[in-house]
Amino acid sequence: MKVFSLLAISGLLAGMGQAGAAENDVDLSRQIIGCLGQVVQRTQPFHEEKEIAALTHPLFSSGVLGFHRPAYLEKMTQAPRQERLVIDGGMVSIQRGTGSVHHVPLAQSPALALLVTTMRAPLEGDMATLTQDYTLSAQGNLGAWTLSMTPVSPQAMRLVHLVVLKGRNNVIESLKIMQANGDVQTLTLDP
Numbered sequence: 235m236k237v238f239s240l241l242a243i244s245g246l247l248a249g250m251g252q253a254g255a256a257e258n259d260v261d262l263s264r265q266i267i268g269c270l271g272q273v274v275q276r277t278q279p280f281h282e283e284k285e286i287a288a289l290t291h292p293l294f295s296s297g298v299l300g301f302h303r304p305a306y307l308e309k310m311t312q313a314p315r316q317e318r319l320v321i322d323g324g325m326v327s328i329q330r331g332t333g334s335v336h337h338v339p340l341a342q343s344p345a346l347a348l349l350v351t352t353m354r355a356p357l358e359g360d361m362a363t364l365t366q367d368y369t370l371s372a373q374g375n376l377g378a379w380t381l382s383m384t385p386v387s388p389q390a391m392r393l394v395h396l397v398v399l400k401g402r403n404n405v406i407e408s409l410k411i412m413q414a415n416g417d418v419q420t421l422t423l424d425p
Contacts, residue, residue: 262372264361266381269404271359275302278423280309285418299423301357307350321350345393352383352397352411368397378402 281296297311304323311317320327326346329335340347348367355363364370367390368383383397395412409421 260370262375262379263370263381265376266372266379266401267356267359267361267364267370269359269376270356270401270406273357273404276300276357278425280421280423282311282419282421284420287416299421301354303358305354305358307354307357321354326350344389348390348393352394353409356381356399356406376403 277298277300279296280299282294284293284295286293294314295311296313297309297317300306300308300310305321306323307321309317309319311319316331318327318329324340326338326340326343327335328338338346340350351363351367354360361370364383367385367387369386371382371384373380373382379401381399381401383399385391385394385396391414393414395414397412398410399406399408401407405423407423409423411419413419
């Protein structure tokens, strides 16, 4: 009987420890998103690597990423060729080189809307929007953190396998999107 009691108590304590760790994980996730959301405007150089299953070598690009509230994100790719991607509210605009600008309303493209949420919601500190499509888990502390976003909505599961953000305090250092089709996109923000 004593052995059973000790096992039951140790199992209960272990469960409490796991629950406490999960609670701390949620708290850290909230802290990270909250800190990111405190920055009203950002502009940083980036370099990006895309591993596409159909290609034998990764694709590389670089440029400048800009964000400001409300709901504005701009990715200016400068190399290997110029491209400007602007997400402003519910509209996405894409211009390659000096060509014409193509506009796509997010309401017409659920896949694009999910990508926009994945990129923009952490910068806006929008935990409610993120948790509609993802379960968040975090490791580290605010000084050096990793935030993993695992899809939970059926739409997100069809498109994304996992999203991992790494950073320090209120700065994102990298964003890695592992797509459901096996492609991997890693965006590294330069200091």
